[in-house]
Amino acid sequence: MKRRQLLGYAGAGLVTTLVTSLGSDLQVNAQSGGSLSIQWLGHTSFLFTGGGVKILTNPFRTIGCTAGYRAPKVAADLVLISSQLLDEGAVEDLAGNPKLIYEPGAYEFNGIKFQGIAINHDRKGGKQFGINTAWLWKQGGVSILHLGGAAAPISIEQKILMGRPDVALVPVGGGPKAYNPQExxxxxxxxxxxxxxxTHYRTQAADTANCDISPLDDFLTVMNGMTVRRSTSDTLTVSSGKLPDNGAIQVLSYKY
Incomplete structure (x- = not known):
């Protein structure tokens, strides 16, 4: 697939930068070996640290379902966003000067290959909230699929691209913009x-009057019988050699 343009962030606007090998002077073997740290920053926002690279996903504005979270103003080298909606694409106050990618396509950054996969952000063929970008990459020897705000079933073509990820971040709270528990x-x-x-479920951060997603327990009830691991921390360290074969649900805690 033709490599798309990689977008850099500057001030309050987005500037487009054509690259052939962004960060080539700082190449690291970020895809293989070592381990990966995954920190939950609220909603669908996470910080992935591994292979000498920090990757932030889906920074949000603190309103509605995210009202009680802290704004995810953390330093990162690259920011991936799934859409330009306020709950997963608020890029006005990013720390530092990270690169930004928000369109489906194939990219490379510091030795990591990224695949942005288009999937509808609603159940109306994308007519209500447009296209969501699911992100697939390998970092610290761990393959990651972040589904963002996917709301449509995964097609055969999308499944071929996605493969079997080591870690999948899946929206579960429903509403008009993302999977409900059954989906x-x-x-x-x-x-x-x-x-x-x-991801993408109701927590105590929600503004009750302006949040239309369901709590995590609704999803866990639907997944009855699957191993559930609950962490007292907002951060998980994953090693490629220590992954469960049969699948497990990992619940992270948010430090309010």
Missing amino acids: AKQAIQTLNPKIIIP
Whole structure:
């Protein structure tokens, strides 16, 4: 697939930068070996640290379902966003000067290859909220699939691109913009990931009057029988050599 343009962030606007090998002077073997740290920053925002690279996903504005979270103003080398909606594409106040990618396509950054896969952000063929970009990459020897705000079933073509990820971040809280628990279960059965990290569900951060997604327990009830691991931390360290074969749900804690 033709490599798309990689977008850099500057001030309050987005500037387009054509690259042939972005960060080539700082090449690191980020795809293989070592381990990966995954920190939950609330909603669908995570910080992935491994192979000498920090990758931030889906920074949000603190309103509605994310009202009680802290804005994810953390330093990162690269930011991946799934859409330009405020709950996963608020890039106005990013720390530092990270590179930004927000369109489907094939990219490379510091030795890591990224695949942005288009999937509808609603159940109306994308007519309501447009296209969501699911991100697939390998970092620290661990393959990661972040589904963002996917709301449509995974097609055969998308499944071929996604493969079987080591870690899949799956929205589970429903509403008009993402999978509800049953839809999330279907996606998980299609992908068969080794670790499932649920995202996009109601927590105590929600502004009750302006949040239309369901709590995590609704999803866990649907997934009855699957191993569930609950962490007291917001951070998980994953090693490629220590992944469960049969799949497990990993629940991270948010430090309010």
